[in-house]
Amino acid sequence: MAGIGFELRKLLKKDSLLGLAQAYSYAGVIGSGPWVLSIVGILMVGLLSRAVVVPEFLVTQFQVSVTWLIATSLILTGVVQLAFTRFVSDRLFEKRDDIIMSNFNGLLLWVIALAGIIGLVLAFTLFSGLSVAYRLLMLSGFVLLCGIWVATIFLSGLKMYRAILLLYALGYAITVTAALLARPWGLEGLLGGFVLGHFVLLVGMWIMTSWHYRSAVTISYEFADRSTRYPTLMAIGLLYNLGVWADKFMFWSWPETSDAIIGPLRASVIYDLPVFMAYLSIIPGMAVFLVRIETDFVEYYDRFFDAVRAGGSLEYIEDMRDEMVYSIRQGLAEIGKIQTLAMLAAIVAGPAVFALLEISELYLPLLYIQTLAASLQVGLLALLNVFFYLDQRRLILGLCAFFCVSNIVFTALFFKLGASFYGYGYALSVLLTLLFGLYALDRKLGRLEYETFMLQ
Structure with a gap:
């Protein structure tokens, strides 16, 4: 989040109660806005769907599926988030802005390819007994989320905070609207709305990045050089995200505290909602x-x-x-x-x-x-x-x-x-x-x- 202080100091210089309130409100929205929108969007889909015609167990299957997608994609992309942000920061310091977009494209290609391979393997093994539509939508959602987390941390490093928040608001507005309109198709309809909203979100982030940084080369991989890998940052990103989710995975895995929801996915009724509210x-x-x-x-x-x-x-x-x-x-x-x-x-x-x-x-x-x-x-x-x-x-x-x-x-x-x-x-x-x-x-x-x- 380095750099947000410049925006906050402008508000605090007003030396007024209004300026102070604006600074704290802005910091709260930027610091927690994206994930608050994520939680609220998923809960809104569930609550509004229950109020109409979608059976409650389908809504639960949707929310659990999305929660697992978010958790696993965060852990996977945690390996590259901090390291790539440091790479971009160093290149900006060197005034080599022209290679940023090409390296972002290269990293995004690697992340999407790896997420796609992992998703395909899981689709044909652990999820083999489920419908083809469900597996395709889960695969798409997993790949899109991995790309979004990389783009989000990238844009945060570039101080484009308002743009991130507006894009998240647009993406989740589409997610909620499309999911509600697709309720007649059950679980696949809800997941389809989720995938559509996140597709718009990722495309919007990519367009914003490409507009801000022009590059003569489409794809490059300087970030993978030994001198710019930052293995400690890669390990930090992985361990921190894994640490945040470890207790949740354990409660989902133990039969005494969880229930089977769909395929191999489980959820803990007694643990999940208090955690979200906290x-x-x-x-x-x-x-x-x-x-x-x-x-x-x-x-x-x-x-x-x-x-x-x-x-x-x-x-x-x-x-x-x-x-x-x-x-x-x-x-x-x-x-x-x-x-x-x-x-x-x-x-x-x-x-x-x-x-x-x-x-x-x-x-x-x-x-x-x-x-x-x-x-x-x-x-x-x-x-x-x-x-x-x-x-x-x-x-x-x-x-x-x-x-x-x-x-x-x-x-x-x-x-x-x-x-x-x-x-x-x-x-x-x-x-x-x-x-x-x-x-x-x-x-x-x-x-x-x-x-x-x-x-x-």
């Missing part, structure tokens, strides 16, 4: 995260390294380091405050929301612990963002590896303790990762001048 609660925290980290911290970060490069005095360099530390502390403290309010809101509104959705109040403790875990994850994202600015890739890799492994271990451990402890594994994993990260950040900032001058 993630909606982090929108305010994401707004604070972006405003504080991408404005205050980045401002002093730039001053610190500008002074290092320009030969500034040691006193000034140390002052800028101290301001960086203070801005990080303030940002994390504000995230903690706003997510505490979100936690209290979940406790107060949870029973009424569950009653409205006709969900048993037995699931409320799981909602509370998942809201806490999601709030901690916002803090972890802020922490990782700071480490990315400091180019501490090995440290980030270690944190993401611990996050992934500990989520699997703790989820399995608490699963054995019974239903009362569901969700505690993920929360404990995020908490420990955050604490280790805070300890490492404190040490890094304390040695920042030494490492900057002596280890570069």
